[in-house]
Amino acid sequence: MYKLLIVDDEPQILEGMKRILDWKHYGFDYVETCVSTDAAVSRAVQLIPDIAIFDVCIGKNLGYDAIRQLNEVQLPTKYIIMSGYSDFSYAQQAIRCGVKDYLLKPLEKEKLQQVIEKIIVDDLHGSIGDPQTSTAHLDPVMGVPYDSLSKLVNRILLMVREDFNQNITLKSVADRFQMNSTYLGQLFIKETNMKLSEYLMLYRMQRAKELIQTTNEKIHWIACSVGYNNMNYFYTHFHSYYGKSPSDLR
Known part of the structure; x- marks a missing residue:
């Protein structure tokens, strides 16, 4: 359904980018790569990709110059x-070209996934996932x-996944969507x-559980990282959901 173009002058980076996400599950039937801006501009005009990912420096050329041409x-x-x-001038030039995001290497898989999902939902007017039973396409x-x-509820869920550690309220979501x-x-x-x-609380609890089981971070840090500044609320919600304390779960 979708077409993706990845542009970088390092072949190993291109190979890594082709594997970092399960692109087919996101609907990308075509994933093509280029190692130069000239080749990328020519191929993009032919392919008309839905999404193109450019490295900022490609040989002696700049990715955002190629984007300007396109x-x-x-x-x-x-x-x-x-x-x-992390040079601000690079990011500034990218923003002026209208890029959807500026991601620092090494890319964080979760961050790239969030950006791709947001583009699919907001810009390509698609939905995330398909009727497959794979848990990657089931809401957790x-x-x-x-x-x-x-699509609207998908956008709300995407917002939760991106900003769950922020102060999300029904009003703040409605204001963002002007509804x-x-x-x-x-x-x-x-x-x-x-x-x-309720959904936000349950999502936060699942993220907290994941951090408790996969890291050695202090419980207080984990609570704050999933959006809880009040430890009493965190412990109450956690025990109510899992029937045990964070320390017992660990």
Whole structure:
């Protein structure tokens, strides 16, 4: 369904990018690579990729210069820049080209996944996942396929996955989507059988459990990292959900 172009002058990076995500499960039937900006511009005009990922420095050329050339021919492609440099001027130039995100190398799989999902939902008007039974395409809280939910609810779930450690409220979500909070809340309940606040709490609990079982971080740090500044609330919610304390689970 979708086409992806990855551009980097290091072959090993290209191979890694082809494997970092299960692109086919996201609907990418075509994943092509280029090692130069000239080849990338030529191929992009022919392929018209839905998403193109450019390294910021490709040989002696700059990825965002190639993106500027492609913008001139008005391709509908959505662009991502990856870079080993945190130089603000590079990021600034990328933003001016209209890139969707500027990711630092080595790429974090989860961060790239979030960006790709956001582009699919917001820009390509698709949904995440398919009716396959793979857990990668099931919502971790509800256990239902993402494509069984509306695009709007998928956008809300994506927002939770990206910002679960922030102060998310029904009002803040409604404000972002420029919608009435009462209507949005009713729609969310209708599709998920739970309030947004309940979903957020359950998602945070699952992330907390994952961190407790896979890291040696202190419980206080884990609580803060999943959005809890009040430890009493964290312990209460955790015990209510898992029937044991974080320390007992560990």
